[in-house]
Amino acid sequence: MIITVSREFGSGGREVGKRLADALGLNYIDREIVTTIANENNMNEDVVEETLAQGLVSRVPIHYGRSFYYYQNVPTMSSQLLIRQQTLLKEFAMKGDCVIVGRAADVVLEDYDPFRIFVYADLSSKIVRCRKLGPEEEALSDRELERKMKRIDSDRARYYSLYGSTPWGDKSNYDLCVNTSAFEIKEIVPQIADYIRRWYIVRK
DSSP states (O other): OEEEEEEOTTTTHHHHHHHHHHHHTOEEESHHHHHHHHHHHTOOHHHHHHHHHHTTSOOOEEEETTEEEEOTTHHHHHHHHHHHHHHHHHHHHHHOOEEEESTTHHHHTGGGOOEEEEEEOOHHHHHHHHHTTOHHHHTSOHHHHHHHHHHHHHHHHHHHHTTOSSOTTOGGGOSEEEEOTTOOHHHHHHHHHHHHHHHHHHHO
8 A cells, every 4th residue: 555645835744644654554755765865965955855846947056054055957966866766766665555745756656556645725724834834934924925835836846747747736646635724634634544445445
């Protein structure tokens, strides 16, 4: 059983994935991929994450700590890291049942026939969740938060387009779309887990 979770920023998709993995007794895969790539290349994890998020689009400035780094050949670096990320996704899938969050895993692992989830929510609910993430989000106005959400989701959609033939978030890409608006994630995960169990029973 391989489950992939795509999500809008602020929708609680990462929490859905973690709680779902716990409920079903599956391995949870998220930061492990970034950590592995960073260790292999002696890179800062934030730099790896940002480089992967940018995909193969263009040369971009990357900032972390007090230094400012400008990679003159980010597309080449991105392609190498993206290829390694794909390999790692498949390695994790081959190891056994797991829940994988983001990284276009539903498309990359298409041959493994994963159960594909998309998590979304209305704007007001996402703003509330964002403010719980930490000081950075708490300091932003609602309008600034909305712009940040749109930017991150735009990056995710662009990244997804590298692999998928249909748009990120298109319901035809997924086996289950979950609207978390006005819900506590912990309250709805048991129902999601039960749905997935029944899904696999029916398909057998």
